[in-house]
Amino acid sequence: MGTMLLAMAMVAGQPATTPESLTIDLKTPTVSVPRSLFGVFFEEINNAGEGGLYGELLMNRALVPAESGLPQGWAGTEGVRFDASSKLNAARAGSLVIPRGGSASNLGFWGIATRVNEPLKGQLWLRGAGQVRVSLLSAEGSHASNVVTLRVGSTWGEHSISLVPTRQANNLRLNIEVVEGREVHLGYASLSPRKVFKSSEGGLRPDLAQRVDALKPGFLRFPGGCYVEGNDLSNCFDWKSTLVDIEQRPATPRTFWGYISSNGLGYHEYLLMCKDMKAEPMFVINCGMSHSEIEPMATMDRYVQDALDAIEYANGPVTSPMGALRAKNGHPESFNLKYIEIGNENGYTWAFGGQAPYYERFALINKAIKARYPEIITISNVPVPQPGDLTSEHYYDAPNWFWRNKDRYDTYDRAGQRVYVGEYAVTRANGRGSLAGALSEAAFMTGMERNADIVAMASYAPLLENINNRQWNPNAIVFDNHRSYGTPSYWVQKMFADHRAQRMVKQTLVAGIGDPPQVEGRFGFKTWGTACEFKDVSISINGQSRYQSALPALSDFDDIRGGWKVEGGVLKQTDLQDNLYAAIKGVTAQAADNWVFEFSAKKVQGREGFMALAAFQAQDVGIQWNLGGWTNTIHAFERDRNRVGNAVEAGIESGRWYRVRLEKRGAELIGSLDGRVVETLREEGAPSLASSAGVDTSRRELVLKLVNGAERERTLELRGLPLSRQWKGEILTADSLMAENTLDQPNLVTPRPWPVQAGTSVTLPPRSLVVVRIPLTPGEVRPYLGVQ
Known part of the structure; x- marks a missing residue:
């Protein structure tokens, strides 16, 4: 332990009057940094998937019934009703009955957004002899697309449609009008853009998926979060039921976060997302524990088998039943699932059930996985008596906490278990996602980089928020039905992704402690x-x-x-x-x-x-x-x-x-x-300066990340850096620590080039994250080669 700590970054807190300095020892590499250090965590929360990343435009396409009236998301003229006795299949609760001369409309997720001549594709499952007309309508009731006429038979049939918008709008609705026959039953409906992100089968909304992809995630953790556990075991994520065609998938009437999920974003689609983003998949499985219910140990076989089947579906040969199902669904190649997290936030003393039930359920599932798939990396929610490969830590707190804990991993026992920081974010004193929170997260991330031998992986949370249903604050990416922006925290994540190092360098940072926080x-x-x-x-x-x-x-x-x-x-x-x-x-x-x-x-x-x-x-x-x-x-x-x-x-x-x-x-x-x-x-001040230094071997450059959380510029003496090279810089800053981006002003706090001269000191602007890249000679890079 002691030897490793001497090789790690050394950090000293000094009075504010002491000159601040960063000393780099280029001849002394420290820890290797895997590409998996920084990834992303997707949870179905805030309508992140349903009404967000998943490209479906219709709210409640599965027609989950309401307690009274028409299903949520649907409206109709007089006589339109929900019929629980008329079902497309066993997964459906009923159908909408539209009388002749009547119409049913889906309002989308707070409106359907379109662009002129960017076509939408749809599927309608209909029965009842008659004829229907399908189009997009404006809020005033005028046509906003071509009109598609369909002849409906007496038995259920699937009808494919193509709608070409004639206007750019954000508040359209899909309208289905019966013009001939007595009545028509609608059993299921889907509408999505033809333009999607990469894999057409994945069906992801391009602008949101591209924002996530721009983070170059080393891994992707999915699908939660509390979404995995559910309020009770009956509404936890049932991944197996998502392996069929969309109209056959049971919907979740009320997810943990209180809204309907059609489960179009299912296990196969998550794996496709990982493939498209070149991110190693991490599937979080239910371990027989929810927020109010625990499966008895005597009947845990289903959960054990679900874990094994999930791995086999993702990775197994096409000769196995689950591998054959994957091939049938269009992907004979392995998805290379690498990580399984067993449960989510189970085993904490404050969590339902406490520690003991989680310990035994983790041990049971982990043992089964390791017996059949020893290559799978298993992750526990908390340290457990019979550990897996990694243990997860979650941190939601105020900026000061992250500043005070930027060096927490410096003193972790190197003989202990490695850590996955599965969820972290500033959730207090941070507005709706401010520069103050982002900079303190950046400081914390420098500590994770410097201690990548302890911190194997980390992911900010949550990732996505539909602004019409904010259930958590803040989030990395905020959107409505046609726009999106990254919060300052998003841009911190992107800067760290754009400036990865493969191995860290020994550094010594001497930094002053800030003033005590004010009491006002x-x-x-x-x-x-x-x-x-x-x-x-x-x-x-x-x-x-x-x-x-x-x-x-x-x-x-x-x-x-x-x-x-x-x-x-x-x-x-x-x-x-x-x-x-x-x-x-x-x-x-x-x-x-x-x-x-x-x-x-x-x-x-x-x-x-x-x-x-x-x-x-x-x-x-x-x-x-x-x-x-x-x-x-x-x-x-x-x-x-x-x-x-x-x-x-x-x-x-x-x-x-x-x-x-x-x-x-x-x-x-x-x-x-x-x-x-x-x-x-009598409060003490917190640190407000953080740093990390590493070598990007692919570009043969030294990468410095410097975080100044103070409201003043500060000059940092630099020692051990090559001076006869042209340095390049990038900066994230704003006029206020509480500066935020919005849908109307999405670029108030975004990175920009920062001119920096080679020298023996650097002056850091107030409230800033700065990245400096310095070219290295082949001889300087050589000690850092041969690592991933």
């Missing part, structure tokens, strides 16, 4: 899984009373989440959900202010205590003094929901009134309960 913002209360009451509130700033009320009114608050009400002489929060708060209106403290915030609080019921909010700026952004947190075991300060300072082991009693006092005196926060000081906090 508003005040309020917060609960977590607990009902509480509050009264007798006062706030004084710099000795002046700014708010005082024995019984706060709801009108005193302007940012409220939860079941807050005034009743019985107290302010009550009655909801037992997590992360519920109320921020007091119009009282804001500045960083230089001293203040005192006091109130009385009582826990009524629930699993935790209550919190005092200070420096509140938005949900999960600011300071909270958490009294009785972590299942009522600890009092602790938190910033952006990360624990800071020292914690005190203690809890909050139910039914008892406490007097809470939170005071800011200079740079110190002082927390008191019932007149007794419980704990104090």
Whole structure:
């Protein structure tokens, strides 16, 4: 362990006044960096696939019925109805019945987008003697394409159509009108662009697929995420049912994320996506655990067999039943599935079922896989007693956490298990995806590069978001039905992909620590899984009373989440959900202010205590003094929901009134309960400079990645670099750390060339990720050759 650590990047934190420097030892290669280090993770969330990456234009093409009325996504004239007794096949729940003179329309995923003369292809499954006309209609009801006339027979038949748009629009709908006969039954419908990404069978929307492909993913993890587990085992991802033609595939009426999936993006299509993007496939399988249900060990055979069959379908010879099915589906060649992750976020202490059920289910499935397919790399969700090849780690947090953890892998035990950082992103204090979050992720990624002997793989999450159904924030790629953009985090991923090194170089970074975070913002209360009451509130700033009320009114608050009400002489929060708060209106403290915030609080019921909010700026952004947190075991300060300072082991009693006092005196926060000081906090600054150095052997260049998270430019002394060469640079920066891209302004924060001169120092602009490429001689590259 010690020898390896000496060869790794050395990083030292110094006071801000110390000259900052980066020393490169080109004669000392360190760790090899596989192409698989950075990949992508696709999850069916945010309508990422259904209504996104998968090119289908019709919402609920499978006609999953609603509780009443027509299926979601469909509208009809008078007399159009859903008939559960008329089914195309056993996978369907019924059909739409359209009477003569009536019509049914599909509104698409928040409208159907078209371009003039870019044809769409469709399939309709119809029965009932008659004639129908099919076209695209505008919101006003005028034709926006050619009209296709179909003769319908008395038995179910598939009808292929081609629609050529006559206008560019984003809010069209598909219209099916019965013009002859008594009535016609629609059993299934599909409409998609003829223009798709690479494999026509994959059916991917080109602009979104090209954005993903531009990341040059070393691997692709699919299809989730919580989508794999499901709310219960009945709605987890059933990959085998997706191996048939689309009209025969059972739909998922309600995925974990609450919307319908027609399962057009199935196991075979995922594997085609991996092939088209030259990404090694990683399939996440259900391990018999969901968010509310666990399969008994006595009946786990199905899940074991599903895992084995998934590998055989992807990789097996065409002489095997599963390999023959793959060939029948159009792909006799192996897909070269390389990774199997067994479960998703199972085995955590906070996850349903906890650790023990996951340990035994992982061991069972892993043993079966290794017995038949020893070459498959297996991944556990958490460290397990009988480990696989890799263990997964997931990190969602604030920018400061990523900065403070940029070197976390420097000290990992080299004799321990290697890591797959399967999900990571800044999800707090990051707007809808800002430069601040992206730069802190970049800092974290430099640490993963420098420690690629420990971090085998990593993938940002989530990948895609339909802006009409944002269920997670932020995401790498945001889109509507005709546009898309990459968030700053996307561009960080792309810069790291464009500037891969095959082997890292020994480096020493001497960098200052930033200033402590400021304490400024508003005040309020917060609960977590607990009902509480509050009264007798006062706030004084710099000795002046700014708010005082024995019984706060709801009108005193302007940012409220939860079941807050005034009743019985107290302010009550009655909801037992997590992360519920109320921020007091119009009282804001500045960083230089001293203040005192006091109130009385009582826990009524629930699993935790209550919190005092200070420096509140938005949900999960600011300071909270958490009294009785972590299942009522600890009092602790938190910033952006990360624990800071020292914690005190203690809890909050139910039914008892406490007097809470939170005071800011200079740079110190002082927390008191019932007149007794419980704990104090004086925050320290976080790092704001990160680096990695590696050799791109294919281009014979040294690649430096430098991240400056500070609001000021900084000069970095450079040592050990070739000076008689022409350096090239690229930069990602903006005028504000909170700068974001949008659909209307997609390129506010994007990389651009950066002129850089060879020299013994470099001045990094504020708020920037910089990549510098320096040509090397054959002799300088030679020690780095022979690695992948």
